[in-house]
Amino acid sequence: MMRQRRLEIVRDNTVTKAEQKQHGRSLAKGIAAGLVGGLVATAARSLSHKVYPPRRNGEPERPELPSGQPTGYALALRRVAASPAMHWGLGAAAGAAYGAVAEYYPQATSRDGASFGMTLAAASQDGALAALGLAAAPAVEHSTREKSSDMASFIVFGIVTETVRRVVRRLI
Template identity: 45%
Template structure:
């Protein structure tokens, strides 16, 4: 293993944070094509969306650094896992998103699709950025 290929928590975090930023932008753009979210549409919610996207990307980059299996399905598995944690767990518990059983099939499908976009974009960007660090 060469010096540039050595595992590094900090490089994984940085590559993942950059990937999370780009992936959040891609997810936000993709959301315009599906049913509108019924989440609270205030600035705190928008800021949280970006903060969670970047933080999740950083965590993903760190995990991928030491457990490459986390990148399964070109990042799609990560996107769907993130959806399960946020949209099916934390956000409904905080009253910031409807419970899964209250969503229409279209809303649920759009949510899954945009999280897959997030995960795939995050993995592609992480894969480009990480070797440059």
């Protein structure tokens, strides 16, 4: 009976009041589980780009910088934003934030994390990064393949983050 109930919880992605009391809410545990989930999801997102790359073989890469040469601070900021350490750091931070929110607002885990991934895609590509000048502005036209590859990789990120977060949270 207990095994069947646990399977229902995993399938429905809901938690009863009794289970909340049993495990308790903990911001630190939520952040830790989300951080681990975000790191694993960053690796999964990188792999998804290899499986479904934004450009086909032989297609030229888009230039990192616009035609007008930025100087000083703007150039340094763009180089840092393109670094692998920044991607891993942002993945970990997004996962930690997601873990904290999921701890107190379980509805945030809807669609097993896919909605989290789509929200990140919208915020990062057309939102905050573009506003800061760290990503191409939405006016720059990307190919359909680039858009779909990017969205798919963010959905993979969200689903992996939620799956790993859920497992880690149960273990700690």
